[in-house]
Amino acid sequence: MKYVDEFRDPALGEVLAGEILGLVEPGRHYKFMEVCGGHTHSIYKYGIDDLLPANVELVHGPGCPVCVIPMGRVDDGISLAHQPDVIFTCFGDMLRVPGSDGTLLDAKAEGADIRMVYSPLDALRIAKANPERPVIFFAIGFETTAPSTALTLKRAKAEGVSNFFCMCNHVTIVPPLRALLDSPDLRLDGFIGPGHVSTVVGVRPFEFIPAEYGKPISVAGFEPLDVLHAIHMILTQLKEGRCEVENQYARVVPYDGNPRALQVMSEVFELRPHFEWRGMGFISQSGLKLSEAYADMDAEIQYGVPGIRVADPKACQCGEVLKGVIKPWECKVFGSGCTPERPIGTCMVSSEGACAAYYNYGRFAREREVV
Amino acid sequence: MSRIIADAAAALAPTCDYTTGCITCGDVAIPLTVLRLDEERGLALCGDEDGNSETVETDLVAPVAPGDRLLVHAGTAIARLTEEAPE
Secondary structure (H helix, E strand, O other): OOOOHHHHOHHHHHHHHHHHHHHOOOOOOEEEEEEEHHHHHHHHHOOHHHHOOOOEEEEEEEEOOOOOOOHHHHHHHHHHHOOOOOEEEEOHHHHHOOEOOEOHHHHHHOOOEEEEOOOHHHHHHHHHHOOOOOEEEEEEEOOOOHHHHHHHHHHHHHOOOOOEEEEEEEEOOHHHHHHHHHOOOOOOOEEEEEHHHHHHHOOHHHHHHHHHHOOOEEEEOOOHHHHHHHHHHHHHHHHHOOOOEEEOOOOOOOOOOOHHHHHHHHHHEEEOOEEEEOOOEEEEOOEEEEOHHHHHHEHHHHHOOOOOOOOOOOOOOHHHHHOOOOOHHHOOOEOOOEOOOOOOOHHHOOOOOHHHHHHHHHHHHHHHHHO | OHHHHHHHHHHHOOOOOOOOOOOOOOOOOEEEEEEEEEHHHOEEEEEOOOOOEEEEEOHHHOOOOOOOEEEEEOOEEEEEOOOOOOO
């Protein structure tokens, strides 16, 4: 497939891996965080970490929107799904995220009308096909997905669809990165920046990472050669004593992002004063809600939600995994109490979650090593 | 009991497969080609090389024309693709 096959060429991958080996200083340990869950998935799926020198360690960041949703928000979603006549719509992975008393799939089994959609536009179609019933879209995702929700809400308003509502859980990427960089738990040498978030926000918002924290970052695509190339770029910066934002994914990501997407987002959303993240607590200005102009479509306002804060399960160490403090297999319940089929923590739910990605791909290589 | 029913529902529902990735949740975007335009509604029918097609919101990358290559996430084109191969 064009734009894909070229970036999966094993021969080029070996060349890059060889050059990476030449860039690392023996005796120095390098720790890079891939911010985005899509990168985590690629790294495990293609065995990218197996191509890296032993002293280059990749740690997983908080960039999987399903993984960072707190249990209380899942409970709020379930309470909306149980409202009379409501058709509740959400992306597939959300269905299996545990709340404090079951998942949305459990609620569906109990009779709630919950439907999986692939896009907000699908949810709007359901609303138009069922004008007598309220349809709520459970919006989730970083800046990659938020414009899609925003456009759909604008479209619903323009077309006069009065039975379409949104429970907004969109989050922004910069505040959690800043929280991680301020965390004393973690020492990082650089970042692999989120490629598709950057198509929307651009590269500019990441300038604070080198400027204020002295860490290099390379915004990267999601194919194996993209990720290897980004690691190559970060190591080159370190070797040359540079520290800046670089754009490995320039074939897709403009430096200033997509101004139209940012404009649409600013029309439809406004920043929440704070938003809770799984394992990371409340982070200032890290979540979006519908703006006043769209308050009539805000499911939280129109229906009200319990809004109760629920503590994460004690056995679950998603917080440490999301902050890169521990590896997935170091969690007490990884692969035993918590599996993709029956997850306890959010990181095991989504394929982009570090635990699920590692469970599906990485553990086999590690098990071989252990044996 | 509800757990058993939920598991059965999970097996039947066309949920995102965690072994292949969830296109909407994981910051995943796919390259598609514009096949046909619905200019009035700001939508386009876009397809991949395997013959799959879907309706895509094109507002963020407008104007588009048949043959244009777009990067699509959650039913919305978020960027245009330009020719470039790895060096």
